[in-house]
Amino acid sequence: MKNSRKFFVETLGCPKNRVDSEILTASLIEKGWGATDIPAEADLIVINSCSFTEDARVEAIERFFKLNEGKKSGAKIALTGCLVQLHPDIKDMIPEADFITGIDSLGNFAQIIEDNYKTKYTPDISEPSYIYSSADPRVLTLSPFTAYVKIADGCDNFCSYCSIPFIRGRYRERSVEDIVNEVETLVSNGVKEIILISQDTTKYGSVNGSSLTELLNELNAVNGNFKIRVMYLYPSGITSKLVHTINDLKKVVPYFEIPVQHISDTVLKQMNRHYSGKNVAQTIDLVRKICGKNCTLRTTFISSFPKETQKDHEKLIDFIKKGYFDYAGVFKYSKEERTESFKMRSLPSKTIERRFSEIEKVAYTTTEKSLDRFIGMEMEILYEGIDPQLQVPTGRGWHQAPEIDGITIIADITRQKPGTYIKCRIVSRDGVDFIAETI
Numbered sequence: 001m002k003n004s005r006k007f008f009v010e011t012l013g014c015p016k017n018r019v020d021s022e023i024l025t026a027s028l029i030e031k032g033w034g035a036t037d038i039p040a041e042a043d044l045i046v047i048n049s050c051s052f053t054e055d056a057r058v059e060a061i062e063r064f065f066k067l068n069e070g071k072k073s074g075a076k077i078a079l080t081g082c083l084v085q086l087h088p089d090i091k092d093m094i095p096e097a098d099f100i101t102g103i104d105s106l107g108n109f110a111q112i113i114e115d116n117y118k119t120k121y122t123p124d125i126s127e128p129s130y131i132y133s134s135a136d137p138r139v140l141t142l143s144p145f146t147a148y149v150k151i152a153d154g155c156d157n158f159c160s161y162c163s164i165p166f167i168r169g170r171y172r173e174r175s176v177e178d179i180v181n182e183v184e185t186l187v188s189n190g191v192k193e194i195i196l197i198s199q200d201t202t203k204y205g206s207v208n209g210s211s212l213t214e215l216l217n218e219l220n221a222v223n224g225n226f227k228i229r230v231m232y233l234y235p236s237g238i239t240s241k242l243v244h245t246i247n248d249l250k251k252v253v254p255y256f257e258i259p260v261q262h263i264s265d266t267v268l269k270q271m272n273r274h275y276s277g278k279n280v281a282q283t284i285d286l287v288r289k290i291c292g293k294n295c296t297l298r299t300t301f302i303s304s305f306p307k308e309t310q311k312d313h314e315k316l317i318d319f320i321k322k323g324y325f326d327y328a329g330v331f332k333y334s335k336e337e338r339t340e341s342f343k344m345r346s347l348p349s350k351t352i353e354r355r356f357s358e359i360e361k362v363a364y365t366t367t368e369k370s371l372d373r374f375i376g377m378e379m380e381i382l383y384e385g386i387d388p389q390l391q392v393p394t395g396r397g398w399h400q401a402p403e404i405d406g407i408t409i410i411a412d413i414t415r416q417k418p419g420t421y422i423k424c425r426i427v428s429r430d431g432v433d434f435i436a437e438t439i
Helices: 015-030 054-070 082-086 103-116 176-188 212-220 240-248 265-271 277-291 310-321 349-374
Strands: 006-011 044-049 076-081 099-101 146-150 193-197 227-230 255-257 296-303 327-332 378-386 393-396 408-410 420-430 433-438
Touching (some): 015 044, 015 076, 015 103, 015 193, 044 082, 054 076, 054 082, 076 103, 099 103, 146 176, 176 212, 227 255, 240 277, 265 277, 296 310, 296 349, 327 349
Parallel strands (some): 006 044, 146 193, 255 296, 296 327, 408 433
Antiparallel strands (some): 378 393, 378 420, 393 408, 420 433
């Protein structure tokens, strides 16, 4: 295969998919392929799909056909990732795909392309067991200064609305040593923020006899000027020890992403979430008691679960209005095959639209009020460079996770290199974005 051949990768879905694409990208480059940002130039187009919701599946299919239509003569197109795992028979529905691969093919994706470029390739898709290691090369695609680190994959929670266990497989995790090795490599290459991710980070250590607190202590000891952020904290897995660890360790930012989903005990039980509304309130109180105001809380809510009553809906609205969380994402319930809730009768579409609109509005209003508390705070901002669209210097503070929490515009920066932490004062806000001045 000629080294002049180019490939294009489009990643759909969550940060966990991004990590998969970074592994896939590196494997192709090692085989002599060149990356391109222009699909029409590529000899190979790869769509790393998401299938978490119906909207995500529709987007994946639409993007496949859009990219397939625009590819140059003789180019090949591959569909990989979560959509393939959820629908192993997709090869019969999309014969246009030259390559169809599941999650277990990530480790040898480039070799599959090499061996089968002149023909089509579709493996037998089985429950995935693959998880990458520090020995696998990566090409960072979010920023040269920020890297997601997947500490585990798969899920055993089996929430009644969620298809993740059927897509990503059962829970599996990496060793502390392997994760530390990866972080050491990333930091030595200039990464300034490490973001730990998995489907449930609080479950970490349940297989290898460790814990998330032990992992954080080990990562905090890694040499270098960098920060650590933890995402996807399952509510019932948040302990006093974990909160103290996040609050006390110098390199760990006090950022708590806690996907609550609902507050009604009835709905939570039907969702097979292993906690109550009272437990949620206790967890929030615990975080605030230990961390005070110098912490950020983010959550997600699901509106219009099939058996949600109007009373449940109103209870959720009242809870959101109390402003416990700084950021809140709101999603409509999505009917997913193979899940327990798939058997339940959906609410009327008009009811779904009304409730979702009401929840979304309340969440937006409370977020706006909550974010005002950051104005006047002094903090280090990770300067990431000139925003290509806004053409202004931008970065993020400890209160902002990438891609979901907006940016901070540094109004008076001069001659600073991207990838530098700059001491600033937050002076104003525009929506979820902040404006800061250097100190």
